[in-house]
Amino acid sequence: MTVRAIGLMSGTSLDGLDICFVQFEKQQEWSFQILKAKTIPYPKHWKDQLRNSIYLSPEELLELNAEYGFYLGKSIHQFIQSHQLKNIDLISSHGHTVFHQPQKKFTLQIGDGRAIKLETGLPVIYDFRSQDVLMGGNGAPLVPIGDELLFPQYDACINLGGFSNISLKSNSKRVAFDIVPVNIILNQLVQKFGKEYDKNGELAKEGKVHDQLLNHLSALQFYRLPYPKSLGIEWCNENIFPSFENIETLDLLATFTEHIAQQISQVINENKLENILFTGGGTHNTYLIEKIKSKTKGEIVIPERQIIDYKEALIFAFIGILRLNNEVNVLASATGSFRDHSSGIIA
Structure with missing residues (x-):
């Protein structure tokens, strides 16, 4: 057929x-x-x-x-x-x-x-x-059926878009859930510099991680909820943006990039994943990818650009x-x- x-x-x-x-x-x-x-x-x-x-x-x-x-x-x-x-x-x-x-x-x-x-x-x-x-x-994520039938060679597939989500096999069933907001936060922050996105994480590299904010973000209840679970802009408006007040934008970019890397690597490590396919616009953020690699033992697979952008x-x-x-x-x-x-x- x-x-x-x-x-x-x-x-x-x-x-x-x-x-x-x-x-x-x-x-x-x-x-x-x-x-x-x-x-x-x-x-x-x-x-x-x-x-x-x-x-x-x-x-x-x-x-x-x-x-x-x-x-x-x-x-x-x-x-x-x-x-x-x-x-x-x-x-x-x-x-x-x-x-x-x-x-x-x-x-x-x-x-x-x-x-x-x-x-x-x-x-x-x-x-x-x-x-x-x-x-x-949850009405999300829907992509796992495609991961199951079109990309079965990977332990897991992670998409870095507005939000990051993962799908993986667990006890012979395909499970999936949203991990953490990504570009929906980062892109909004870089607009203050007249940019659409933080190319290669260059602006985030210039900032300093704000430890108090990082601890606050890590403590958000969503990260401890069992899956299935999903995120929306409403959640960000309620839980993320209000905590950004009175902090320099470069430091916010650095801190949130660190937060994303922490949450994603935690999921990879907890599930003992050995090879993970990364796709979505955030995969082009080399600084973020390097941070995730440094916190995990699993192989981070970056495919050809067409798959990254159009999966x-x-x-x-x-x-x-x-x-x-x-x-x-x-x-x-x-x-x-x-x-x-x-x-x-x-x-």
Whole structure:
């Protein structure tokens, strides 16, 4: 069986829209080949709209959901045209997360899939998280099914995006959870220097670790909760940003980078992981990666750039294919829902 799909991912760190066109084949096992991939940086207008979406009225949010859906559809249409892509079976869109409060039984990823379908004329699968939240799960992380079936050679996969998450095998089950916020904090801090992100951690290197803040962060209750567990911007607004007052920004960058490295290496060491695949935008932060390596014995595997940058979009393309075939694409062992299921709305 050969299937070709476009995966679409917008991360919480707002660095842009990842579009990934992939060919999947299934014989005994699944294999994949990325045919084309591109990140479209958000224009300022969209970056501001998405960043402020959490503060909109219900009417404004519904309007943005449709408007953003058409924007996604147009972006994909241009991607297809510019690369003259053929034989596309489906588009699989994660959407952009505005709210994520699974304890209250809701999560919201905007970007109406029906608008994408109207712009492209292709089948679209979207809203992968809501069903899991209604079933008592965290609605996250969803990527573990892809780790299980597409990257089985690694003990664990860690993604460094807006938040870092891990998926690993434990007692023959795939478990997964969010570890610590990453770029959602670091990128906001470096904006004070007129930058989008801290290239190679160069600014963090200049700062000094603030021990009192580091101890405060390490003591946050989330890190002691059992998995499955997930993080959202609301948690950061409540628990992280208020503790940053009256500390130099360079020192905040140094301290939070140290905090990230501590939390991630702790998870690696506790689970005795021997080889760990690292992907996501934070993997390009060489200073952070060096810090994690210095605190762990396991082998930190950094793959080719296409996998670093597009693994999540690639896996969402795969999740869409599983949904179209009505196969399991959400693992209860990873999200905490009451059973494995096939999730996503088909437009």
